[in-house]
Every structure is written in C-alpha cells, then in structure tokens.
Amino acid sequence: MTAPLLSLRNLIISAGGRRLVDGVSLDLEAGRTLAIIGESGSGKSLTALSLLGLLPDGLEVDPATRITVDGRVLAPRDERGWRALRGRRIAIVFQDPMACLNPFMRVGEQIEETLQRAGIAAPAERRQRIVTGLAEVELPNPAALATRYPHQLSGGQQQRVMIAMALAGEPDLLIADEPTSALDASVQADIVALLARLQAKRRLALLIITHDLAVAGVLGHSIAVMQHGRVVETGPAAEVISRPRDPYTARLVGARRRLADVPAAQTMARPVAVTAEAVCVDYSARRLFGTSFRAVHGASLSLLAGRTLGLLGESGSGKSTLAAALAGMRPLADGRIRLLGHALEPRGKPLPDALRRRCQMVFQNPYGALNPRLTIGRALAEPLALARVPASAQAARIVAGLNEVGLDADHAMRYPHQLSGGQRQRACIARALLCEPEVLICDEVISALDMTVKVQILDLLKRLQAERGFAMLFVGHDIEAVRWISDEVLVMHQGRIVERCRPEQLELSAVRDPYTRRLLSARLMPKFDGAIVEKPGGQPRLQVSTAADCLPAW
Amino acid sequence: MSLALPAKAGEAVRRGPSPRTMIAALVLALIVALALAAPLVAPFDPLDQDLRALNQPPGPEHWLGTDHMGRDVFSRLVMGARTTLMVGFGGALVAFILGAGFGLVALSLGRVAETVMFALIDLVRAMPDVLLALLLIVALGAGAQPVVIALGVAFAPFFAYVARATFHREAVKDYVTAARLFGGGKLHVLRLHLAPNLVGGLVTQAAILLPRCVVTESVLSFLGLGSSPDEPTWGRMVADASRYIETSPHVILAPVIAIILLTLSLSILGEAVRRNLDPLRAAGEAKL
Numbered sequence: 001m002t003a004p005l006l007s008l009r010n011l012i013i014s015a016g017g018r019r020l021v022d023g024v025s026l027d028l029e030a031g032r033t034l035a036i037i038g039e040s041g042s043g044k045s046l047t048a049l050s051l052l053g054l055l056p057d058g059l060e061v062d063p064a065t066r067i068t069v070d071g072r073v074l075a076p077r078d079e080r081g082w083r084a085l086r087g088r089r090i091a092i093v094f095q096d097p098m099a100c101l102n103p104f105m106r107v108g109e110q111i112e113e114t115l116q117r118a119g120i121a122a123p124a125e126r127r128q129r130i131v132t133g134l135a136e137v138e139l140p141n142p143a144a145l146a147t148r149y150p151h152q153l154s155g156g157q158q159q160r161v162m163i164a165m166a167l168a169g170e171p172d173l174l175i176a177d178e179p180t181s182a183l184d185a186s187v188q189a190d191i192v193a194l195l196a197r198l199q200a201k202r203r204l205a206l207l208i209i210t211h212d213l214a215v216a217g218v219l220g221h222s223i224a225v226m227q228h229g230r231v232v233e234t235g236p237a238a239e240v241i242s243r244p245r246d247p248y249t250a251r252l253v254g255a256r257r258r259l260a261d262v263p264a265a266q267t268m269a270r271p272v273a274v275t276a277e278a279v280c281v282d283y284s285a286r287r288l289f290g291t292s293f294r295a296v297h298g299a300s301l302s303l304l305a306g307r308t309l310g311l312l313g314e315s316g317s318g319k320s321t322l323a324a325a326l327a328g329m330r331p332l333a334d335g336r337i338r339l340l341g342h343a344l345e346p347r348g349k350p351l352p353d354a355l356r357r358r359c360q361m362v363f364q365n366p367y368g369a370l371n372p373r374l375t376i377g378r379a380l381a382e383p384l385a386l387a388r389v390p391a392s393a394q395a396a397r398i399v400a401g402l403n404e405v406g407l408d409a410d411h412a413m414r415y416p417h418q419l420s421g422g423q424r425q426r427a428c429i430a431r432a433l434l435c436e437p438e439v440l441i442c443d444e445v446i447s448a449l450d451m452t453v454k455v456q457i458l459d460l461l462k463r464l465q466a467e468r469g470f471a472m473l474f475v476g477h478d479i480e481a482v483r484w485i486s487d488e489v490l491v492m493h494q495g496r497i498v499e500r501c502r503p504e505q506l507e508l509s510a511v512r513d514p515y516t517r518r519l520l521s522a523r524l525m526p527k528f529d530g531a532i533v534e535k536p537g538g539q540p541r542l543q544v545s546t547a548a549d550c551l552p553a554w
Numbered sequence: 555m556s557l558a559l560p561a562k563a564g565e566a567v568r569r570g571p572s573p574r575t576m577i578a579a580l581v582l583a584l585i586v587a588l589a590l591a592a593p594l595v596a597p598f599d600p601l602d603q604d605l606r607a608l609n610q611p612p613g614p615e616h617w618l619g620t621d622h623m624g625r626d627v628f629s630r631l632v633m634g635a636r637t638t639l640m641v642g643f644g645g646a647l648v649a650f651i652l653g654a655g656f657g658l659v660a661l662s663l664g665r666v667a668e669t670v671m672f673a674l675i676d677l678v679r680a681m682p683d684v685l686l687a688l689l690l691i692v693a694l695g696a697g698a699q700p701v702v703i704a705l706g707v708a709f710a711p712f713f714a715y716v717a718r719a720t721f722h723r724e725a726v727k728d729y730v731t732a733a734r735l736f737g738g739g740k741l742h743v744l745r746l747h748l749a750p751n752l753v754g755g756l757v758t759q760a761a762i763l764l765p766r767c768v769v770t771e772s773v774l775s776f777l778g779l780g781s782s783p784d785e786p787t788w789g790r791m792v793a794d795a796s797r798y799i800e801t802s803p804h805v806i807l808a809p810v811i812a813i814i815l816l817t818l819s820l821s822i823l824g825e826a827v828r829r830n831l832d833p834l835r836a837a838g839e840a841k842l
Contacts, residue, residue, distance in 0.1 A: 329731060353737035360735055369728035373750045379729075382746065383736035428732075435736060 004029045005205045006051065006069055006090075006173055012062030013046050013055065013229075020059070021046050022229040030172060031203040035220030035237065037210055037252070039450035043229040044209045048177050051207070052092055053082025070172070088118055091166035095178040097158035101150035107134075108146030111165050118169035133164040138194060156187035160194065167198065173205040174198075180215060184314040185477060189522035192218055211451065213256050214524035217241050225249045255455040259480035270304035272338075273439050273471035274326055274359075279335035281318070281325045295321040297495045298335065303439065308465065308472040310486030310503065312479060312519075318495040323441050323475050327359050340438055357387060360432035364444035366424035370416040376402075376427050377412030383434045401430040405460060422453035426460065433464065440465075441473045446481060454478075458485055479506065479523055491516045571826060578822035581815055589635035596629035600786045609802040621791070621805045622798050631808055634786040638816075641701050641787070642768035648706025649767075650760050653713025654752075660714070661721045662740055672718065675711045683708040683766075684773055691779045698785070701774060705767050712759055720755045724748050761824025765817035772813055788813050 004027040013021040021043040028034050038044040049055050051067065053076060061076040068074070069089065074081045094100050102110060108130045115126045134142030137160040150158055159179060166174055176195065180188040196219055199206045208219050216223050216237065223240040225233040225248065233246040244250040281296040295318045303309050303326075313319040324330045326337060328344055328351040337344040342355050351359075363369040370379050380398045389397065399409045405426040416424055425445060432440060442461065446454040462485060465472055476482045482489060483503040491499035491513065499516040508520050571579075588595055597617070604624035612619045618627040660671035678686070687704035694700035724730060724747060733743050775789025776796075788809040795806035 324731075327735065329734065353739075356735060357737050361732065363728040363732070365728065369732055371727075371729045371747055374746075382733060382738070386733075386736045386738050386742065431732070432735075 003071060006207075007067075008047075008051065009066040009068075010062070011047060011050055011065045011067070013043070013050065013059050014062070015059050020229050021050075024226070024229070024231050026224060026231070028173065028205045028207060030205050031199075033199055033206040033208060033219050033221045035208040035210060035216035035223045036226055037213060037216045037223060038226035039211055039452065041228075042226040044226050045177055047226070048092070048175050048207065048209050050076055051173075051175060052086055052090055053078065054092075087114055087166075087169040087171065089171055090173045090175065091169060091171040092175040092177060093159070093162050093166050093179050096182045097155065097162045098150065100162055101158060103150055105149075106146065107148055107150065107153070107161050111146070111161070111168050114165050114168040129168065133168050134161070136167070136198070137161070137164045139164075154187075155183050156190060159183060159187075159191055163191075163194070163198070167202070171204070173207065175207045175209070177209040178211065179208070181211070185479070186314065186518055186522035188215075189524055192524060195219060212524070213241065213252060213451070218524050225252070251452055255452050256480070258455060259458075259484045261484075270306050272302050273305045273340060274301075274303040274473075275338045276301050276322075276326060277336045279322065279325060279337060280333040281321050281330055282333040283321075292333075294333065295495055296325065299492075299495075299497050300335075301490060301497070303471045303473055304487075305438065305471045306465065306469040307487045308474055308485055310482035310489040311473060311475045311492060312477065312482045312489055313475075313492035314477055314519075316494075317492040319475050319492045320443050322492070323361070323443050323473060326473065327361050327439075327441050328356060329361075353386075357383070357435045358437055359439040359441070360435050360437035361441045361443060362425070362428050362432050362445045364447050366421060366428050366448070367416060369428050370424060372416055374415075375412065376407075376414055376416065376419070379416075379427065380412065380431050380434060383431060387435065397434060401434050402427070404433065404464070405430040420453075421449050422456060425449065425453075425457055429457075429460065429464070433468070437470055439471045439473070441475070443475045444477070445474075446478070447476065454481065461485065479519065491519065574822055575826045578819035578826075581819040582823060585635055585812070585816055585819075586639065588632045589639050592632040592636055596626075596632050598626035598629040600625060600630040600633040601784060602626070609798060609805065611802070611804060618808050619802070619804050621795060622802075627791075627805055627808050630786040630791055631788070631812055634788050634791060634809070635812070637698060637785050637787040638768060638771060638789070638813075641698055641705070641771045642764060644698075644702040645705025645709065645767040645771065646760050646764045648702055649709035649763060650713055650756065652706050653710035654717050654756050656710065657714030657717035658721075658744075658752075661718060662744065668718075672714070675714050678707065679711040684770060687770060687774060688777070688779060691774065696779060701771060701779075704774075705770060708770070709763050709767065712763060713756055716755045716759045717752055720752050721748060724751050758824070758828040761820070761827045764824065765820040768817055768820070769813065 006026070006028040008024065008026040011021055011024040012019060024043070024047055026034065026036075026047075036044045036047065046055065046059070050061070050065075053074065055061065055076060065076060066073060067076065069085060072081075074085075101107075108127075111130045111133055112126050115129055120126050120129065130146050131142045134145055139145050139157060139160050145153075145157075150161070153161065163179075179195065180191050183191060192215055195206065195208075198204065199219075206219070208216065210216050220237040222235060223233075223237045224231050225240065225246065227248045233240060233244065233249045235245075240249060241253060244253050277300050278298040279296060279300070280294060280298060282292040282294050284292050297318075299318075299322050301309065311319045311323065321330065325332060325344075326339070328337075328339060332344060332346045332348075334346060339351065340355055340358050342351060344351065370376070374382075377398055380401060381394050384394045384397055385391075398412055402409060402411055407423060407426055407430065411419065411423065411427065416427075419427065429445075440461075445461075446457050449457060458481060461472065461474075464470075472485075474482060474485050483506050486503050489499075489501055489503050489506055490497050493513075493515040499511055499513040501511060505511065506516075506520065508517060511517055511520065602625060604620060604626075606624070607616070607620050608624050609622055610616055610620040610624075616626050616628070618631065621627055621630070656671065656675070660668045660675075663671075681689075686708045687701075690704035690707060691700050694703060725743075727747075730743055730747055733747060738746075771787065772789030772792065775787045776793040778790075778793065791809040792806055792813075795802075795809070799806050
C-alpha cells in the first residue's frame, strides 16, 4: 500500500499549560474509514479541527506535531496552505446542520459556493453539479430542493445537504464530526447508511468522530478510542468492540452491552400509583382566534408502585408533554388522570401541595434544573423548607440525600457549574427524593450525559427504586436504556401511544405497529460477538436497514 | 461540537476591574466628593454677583472665570453638582421603584392583568421622555421635587420591560418547574428564584438610565423648567452661558465638560455593573 493519505504524528494541543490533546498519532488511507470514539472533553473534536487547520485561537500546538496530507507537511497554523486543501481535498460535516447552513441562502446557492471555490466556472456546469450532488445524497427531486431554504427541510435532509456540500469539491478525505448526534434515531440510521454507501462509491477516506459505539462499529474499518486527550486503543473495528484491551474501552463496550441485556421482568401485584384515561393535552394558541395544537391524543396508561413504565418516542412525539400532564403540571384538554388518589380533570381542581410533593420530576438538562445562583446545599434545602422541615433537621437530611445518590457532603458547598453533568443529575435526583416521592418522572434524564455516566445514572435509579419502592415513568428516546430500565414500555408517535409491550418483546419479531417497527429497525447495534466481517475493497460491511426496507408491504 | 476549555475559566473571568473602570470610578468619586463638600470647597457664594468682573476668563481669583452676571463659575459648578446629582439619582430611583413595582404587580396578577397593565406602560412609553417630563413639570410646578417625579415617570417603563423580560425568561426554567413540584407558590418562586435574577437586570438598567436622567435634568433646566432659578444646576449654567458662547466660551465649557465627565463615568461604571451581574455570565462559564 502507498503512503497514507493523511498522517498525524504526535498531535499535542494545550491551552494555558493544560494538555487537551496529548500525543495523538493517526494514519488514514484512501478508501478506509477510521472512527474516533470518545466522550465529551476527550479531545476528539479538537483532533478533527486540527486536520483542517481550523483550531480556535488561544490554543497552542506543540512544535513536534507533524500533519502530513498526501505527502505534504503542513504547519497547524499555515492558513494559506490549509485553505488550498479545505473543500477540495478535505471536507467536514458538523453535528448541527441547522447551525451550519446559512438560513438566508437557498440550498443550491450554498452548494454553488463550494463549487465556485473548487474552480468550476461555467454556471451551467455548476447547476448540473448541484443537481447531481443532491441526487447523490439521495434527496428526492433535487432540482426543486435546490431552490428551498434550510428551514424548509427536515433535520435529516439538512444533514444530507451538508454532506452534498462537503462532497461538492470532490474531496479525498471527509471528516464527519458527530454527524448524527443531533438527529432522531430513525434518521440517524439513514445518514449512517448513506455515509457508508458514499464512502464505498467514491473511495473516500472517511474520519468519523462520534461518542456512539454503534455508529463507530457500523461505519469504521478501524476504531481509535480517545480518553483525556490520548488514544487509549486502536485496532480493527470488530476487534476493538468484541475484544477491548484497554480498561476504558472495556467500560465503554460493557456499558453498552449491559443495556443490551434485558433484565428479567418481575411479576407481582402492585398498587396503582397513577392512571391516565384518554388524556389529551393542548398547547394553547399563541394568537387570539388561533387554533390550539393537540400534543397528546387520548393517552391511557397506568403506573404501578415500585415499577417502571418506559415511554419511548422521538422528539415532538408528545412524550414530555404527557409526562408533565401526569405530574399535574399541564392542564388537560380531555380525559382524566388519577394521581395518588386525586383526580385531575379538565378545568378541575388543582393538585393540593401535599400531594404534588409526592410526585416529582427529574429533567433532561441538569444545568437548567438547578438555579445557577444557589449552591447544591441550598438547592436541596428548597423542598425541605417548603415541606416545613425545621432548619435544624435540614442539614442532616441533605447530607443523607447526597450520600444516597453517591455524592459527598462537600458537594453541598459547590455551585452547579462546579459539578460534572453526571454529578448535577445526581444532585437533581437527590433533591427530588428529599420530597419522599411515590411517583418519580424521569424526563430524558440521561440524554445529555456521556455513555458511561448514563449507565451509572440508570443503575442509581434502579437501586433507589428497589430501596424506596416509588413508581417511575422513564421518558426517553434511547431504545436500549428504556428497555433496560422498564417493566413495561409504551411507544409514542405524533401524540398517540402506538405500542404497548413488555421490554423483552420490543423486538422486530414481536411488535405490530409500523412506527415501532421502523424505530427498531433503524436502531444501530454493534455486534458484540465479533460478527462484523471485514470485506475487502472498502465495501460497507454491515447492511443497515433503512426505513424503506422495513415498512410493511401492503 | 464541543470544545474543552480550561477548567479554571471561572478564575480567569473574575479578574479585577479594568483601568477604564477604575478611572471612571475615580472621576465619579471626585464629583460626588466635591458636591458633598461644596460649601467648604466653593471660594464664593454661587449667587454672589460681582458686577465689576463680568465674563472674566479663568484666573487666580476666579479659577474657572465668571459668568455674565459676575458669578464665580467654579463655585456654581460644585454647588450645581449637588442639585444635578440629587435630581439625577432621585429620578433613577423613583423610576426603579415605580417601574419595577408596577411591573412585578402586573406580572404576578396573571396574563390578563399583565396585558392590560403593560398596555398602559406602552402608552407612557409612546411619548418622548423629555416631552413627558415637560408635561408633568407643567402640571406639578417647577422645583427639584417635580423634576424628580417627572424623570421617574418618564423612565419607569424601562424597568418594567426589564422585569417582564427577566420574569418570562426565568419562569420557563426547569428549576422553576421543580420548585412548583415541591409545592412552592408564586411568592416562593419569586423570592428564591426570580428575585436574584431580577435584581441583576434592574440594577443594570438603573446604571444605564442614571446618565440619561442627568442629561434630561440638564435639558429641562436648560429649557428653564428645572429647579428654581436660585439653585444653580449644570443645565441652567449651560442655558445661561449659551448666549455668550461667542464672546466667552469658557463659561459654557465648564458645565458641559462636567456633564460629559459625569455621564461618561456613569456609563462606564454601569457597563461594568452590567457585566458583573449578568446572569448569563455566571451561568455561561460552565456551559460555553
């Protein structure tokens, strides 16, 4: 094999004496895919940016660093040298397509910009190339789509446009920085499959930056695992995933694998904590005489003490709205909720404070759920003070509450921004538990967290439930997590509950609803038994079924 | 895309005030000190007329010269600082109390009350502030007190708007929802979660409006509608001296420079206060 297309030797990036990337070396050959996997702060995005000469100001790159592209050595700050390569030899696709597309420019014009920079002078040829480019990323009716504005496209379509833009200059190396993290699960699979097809067709060198083991396992020929700015393990994808050598990789793979095993469900009669009958929730019209929007249509469910009900759905499915309604925080448009013996009805009596305390919520973003001006201790004192616990008894309860979720008494002194995401979420859980809730509603509580932290929080919730016996509603979009923690799973789609099953039945073979089938088939799962077979010639080795494949054939 | 920033960002942000802010604070301290010590500092009675020395240039006897009636400019300047500062600060304070109070009452009474009461505020705001102050002074009579009230009413809407914006921004935060789940009522949420955020925005607004109050007071005095004629203010000094601007420009320069120095230093300090109290700054450090 000839010299690698891209070679990175001993990349060291530091800020203020602290090493953010510490001695990373990578090689990438044409037609191969390398997946860099790591959690937030591991330095993977900085590594990617350095390969485009796009490092933000204020970061120092060690002089020992050598970046070689196609045999040419480039200094990290050689703006002129990098500019010649960007778009033409190396292109990048970022995480959030809406933030990367100019909202004032039509899709076609944005791609034309790249083409112009790539030196295609004839307007007719550029128009032709825009259409073929959009067709190549499998967008329907490309000629019409080129005249649209970004906000008129869905998230998945926007990301396809971004990919078309990146490929317009016919680069040899495509860097994709978390290309699917901002997308819904079913769209994510489509984009991953598209990247795999494009990579094979164009013989691209593809560098995927991701935190998701599944994306790395499906796309990557080889995987590099990063932690604290270092590459802790590299190797062929199948080997890294099935036989991790480094303890951190093993933890990462183990976390994912644990979620894949569904624990045996218990069968025991339990008292009912919450029931909902044909609940409808509306968002009121913003303007006078406007029509209101119905977010939840006739949802019925029952939540048993000591059990967990999983509520699975994509963004906009109404799952969070339903969760808020169950906690008595949203007026009902129709239907009835019985929460701990109190009936919630449209225009009915509000929940009495004593009961409201018995039903607590934990939110997705632990930063927004903690007042940045209050220390953790003062935040935890809030529910106690409102429950009229005497001030003398509060401190002991707060320390006990912190210990219960695995935090120390020291944490009470700190402000939210001084804690990590996982610690903040633990503090939020501790605060909710100080109310001695009988119902705990977890609204996407692990979505904002890193993989290994996710599993810790799930473990914590399960342990606390076993100790305290509260009923739990676990709202999420992550199939594995919801299935792992739940005793029963509901799937929501466009405001309706479309599927209701036991977690172990959440398999393609067992579910009936077409949407649930689509959701399940779009799921990316790395094969833990090493079944990924290396095929020569850079072909995608694992066929990812797309939405179209698994729609029922009627 | 997330960029790892140094963990000690908090320390880097909490550096001391910039030299600009220090100079502004010094200038303001000097003006306030001169105003407080005016009877001791002023070499002459600001109303004493020396008809033998009209429009004198600055000299050893009259440090900043005399005006068209032979009054000592420096003495009038330091004595005038008292009225000017008092009216400016008083106006901002009245605006703060009126605007924030009215706004918070409107917000805590619910959506209908909020819409109606803020429509009233919009009505007040629809008039230019100088014109509104003029009308109020005509109704209330001249003097320092009516000027303070007029400034307060004219600038109150700004505080109400800031209160409303902060209120709506904070009310949708998850920690407010959490507080309601703990059984916390409106008052509890207002006291524990909204008040600290409101104070930041309102103090900032006060710091921005202070120099505007000082200038508006000067404009009113210039128009002859400010405090009584025997109380020197900077605005009145500008008005009096404007007729002699061609023959003795130094007389008008003194109060004009004083107004510029005061408003500039207040603006710089207000900006520093805004930066220090900005809730986004406190919250943004960890997120960035």
